[in-house]
Amino acid sequence: MNYQVKMKRLVLKIAGVLAAFTGIAQNYTTISHVDVFDGSQLHKDVYFTFKDSVIISISKQPIKYKGAREIEGTGKTILPPFINAHVHIANVNNLKEALNVGIFAMMDMFTLDRRANNLRKYNDSLYYAHYYSSNVGATIPGGHGTEYKVKIPVIEDSITPVKFVRERIAQNADYIKISQEHTMALMSKVQLAEIITETHKHKKLTVVHISHLADALQLVELGVDGLAHTWYLKAPLVSKEQLDVMKEKKIFIIPTLSVIQKLKDNSDSTELKNQLSLEEVFNEVKKAYKAGVPILAGTDAQNFGMNFTTQFYDEFILLSKCGLSNIDILKAGSSNIYNAFKLKEFNNLAPNSIANFTLIDGKPCLRIEDIYNQKKVWKFGIEITT
Ligand SMILES: [Zn+2]
Numbered sequence: 001m002n003y004q005v006k007m008k009r010l011v012l013k014i015a016g017v018l019a020a021f022t023g024i025a026q027n028y029t030t031i032s033h034v035d036v037f038d039g040s041q042l043h044k045d046v047y048f049t050f051k052d053s054v055i056i057s058i059s060k061q062p063i064k065y066k067g068a069r070e071i072e073g074t075g076k077t078i079l080p081p082f083i084n085a086h087v088h089i090a091n092v093n094n095l096k097e098a099l100n101v102g103i104f105a106m107m108d109m110f111t112l113d114r115r116a117n118n119l120r121k122y123n124d125s126l127y128y129a130h131y132y133s134s135n136v137g138a139t140i141p142g143g144h145g146t147e148y149k150v151k152i153p154v155i156e157d158s159i160t161p162v163k164f165v166r167e168r169i170a171q172n173a174d175y176i177k178i179s180q181e182h183t184m185a186l187m188s189k190v191q192l193a194e195i196i197t198e199t200h201k202h203k204k205l206t207v208v209h210i211s212h213l214a215d216a217l218q219l220v221e222l223g224v225d226g227l228a229h230t231w232y233l234k235a236p237l238v239s240k241e242q243l244d245v246m247k248e249k250k251i252f253i254i255p256t257l258s259v260i261q262k263l264k265d266n267s268d269s270t271e272l273k274n275q276l277s278l279e280e281v282f283n284e285v286k287k288a289y290k291a292g293v294p295i296l297a298g299t300d301a302q303n304f305g306m307n308f309t310t311q312f313y314d315e316f317i318l319l320s321k322c323g324l325s326n327i328d329i330l331k332a333g334s335s336n337i338y339n340a341f342k343l344k345e346f347n348n349l350a351p352n353s354i355a356n357f358t359l360i361d362g363k364p365c366l367r368i369e370d371i372y373n374q375k376k377v378w379k380f381g382i383e384i385t386t
Contacts, residue, residue: 028056028065029381034073035363039080039335039348042327042365048078050355053381057351077365079358080349082333083107084312085254085341086228086298089119094308095128100385101309102358102375105346107298107337108133109207109228110145110179112152113171120172127384130345134177134207135168138195144181144209155187161194165202175205175341180219182212182233189218196223205341207254213238220251226340229300230255230288232263232281234274243291252294252340255285257318258311259300266304285322294340295324297333313371326368355381 028051036043036058049056049065057063081104089095089108098106106129108116116133123130136152138161139145146154155164165176176199180187187195199206205225210216213231230253231238246253260281264272276284289295297319299311312333319329338346347353358377362370377385 027051028068029071030062030065030068031071031073031076031078031359032062034076034078034359035365036078036349037080037327037330037365038350039338040331048073050378050381053355055349055351055353055355055357058349071359073359075361075363077360077363077370078349079330079360079364080334081105081346081356082297082312082358083337083343083346084298084301084308085296085337086256086300087308088300088302089115089131089133089308090302092119092122092128094302095119095122095131098308098312099127099129099377099379101312102360102377103129103308103312104356104379105130105132105343106308107174107341109177109209109298109300110134110137112136112150113168117172126379126382132174132341132343134175135171135173137177137179137209138164138187139179140185140187140191142185143187144179144184147184155191155195161191162198165195165198169202169204173204175199175207175225177228178206178208178219178224180208180210180215182210182215186215189222192219192224193222213242217242217245220246220249223249224251226252226254226296228254228256228298229260230257230281230285232260232276234276237276237280238284238287240287240291243288243293246288247292252296252336253285253288254296254298255281255319255322256298256300256315257281257285257322258306258315259303261318262304262306282318282322285319289322289324289328294336295319295322295328295332296337296340297329310372316368316371320368326365329368330364 030049032047047059047062083105085107086109087106113135116135119131122128140155196206207226207228208219208224209228212233213235297315299315316329358375360375361373364370
């Protein structure tokens with residue numbers, strides 16, 4: 001049974017039990033005169049109907065469903081499930097806070113195996129965002145990830161790249177994260193290649209932490225699937241030919257402008273001298289976007305104390321400074337992530353898909369700042385906003 005069918009049955013079962021207790025028949029709900037951004041395109045002034053946990057129709061004409069509850073949607077927009085594509089979750093409450101503001105899933109990009117497996121236990125719970133994780137990221141002695149002084153497995157003589165990847169997969173890693181931080185110890189080309197090859201054998205993706213364009217290009221050449229940050233260290237800027245290679249190899253970029261901005265705020269003058277300016281970083285992302293490289297929204301919370309709620313929408317505003325259209329920003333937070341990570345739990349809003357959506361006051365497709373407005377969230381057709 002696939003995940004969506006399984007969840008649909010579970011929710012129907014809950015709904016049935018509720019109906020038995022309350023005597024209320026399970027009805028259709030129609031949100032009328034609402035704009036719907038389905039993950040790819042905008043449907044203006046439509047009727048959006050769902051029944052139990054399933055979307056029934058998105059139509060220009062009103063369709064009468066017997067006993068349908070109606071919600072007035074004038075001036076509002078329905079948004080697809082958003083996902084924060086780069087986080088480090090501190091505790092389970094972060095999953096709850098995120099879902100409450102329309103972030104239906106979070107992708108952890110480096111944590112302990114034990115913590116990841118504990119958080120995965122909430123993946124069937126109604127009130128928590130779905131949790132994906134790389135578990136521990138791949139690094140070497142002195143490499144990025146070791147500076148926190150937490151005991152983690154690192155790639156060395158006793159743990160080969162192949163062994164490291166197999167262990168993470170055995171610990172339920174959803175993808176493999178590689179750490180290649182330019183200012184710390186760097187992995188060899190051979191080690192990187194072995195990690196990528198072994199990960200692909202298990203039909204999983206590799207995502208890499210980089211800060212320097214040269215490292216990004218090396219990883220692209222070796223077949224990595226996505227960049228977990230954009231490059232921001234001072235170096236020759238990316239060329240059209242290099243971006244064409246990224247496009248051709250179907251690389252995605254999670255720029256995490258949020259963390260780059262915070263990092264700059266916390267850098268001293270010597271460190272700043274080695275970094276691109278924020279405007280230059282925006283321009284590099286703009287070039288990647290214009291070249292057709294998929295851009296994904298992620299913040300890298302909780303670094304620098306960033307939260308798991310509004311910071312995600314701050315990232316949207318930062319992406320708008322890179323020239324992304326409002327629709328493309330909303331895609332960066334939804335369908336670009338479903339597609340890049342080949343997620344089975346999430347898809348565009350459409351008839352027969354799960355009623356996971358957010359109803360927001362305003363029109364973020366026209367004014368991206370509206371993304372901060374009041375929101376109501378439905379998961380499996382149940383309003384969960386508290
Ligand atoms: Zn990170």
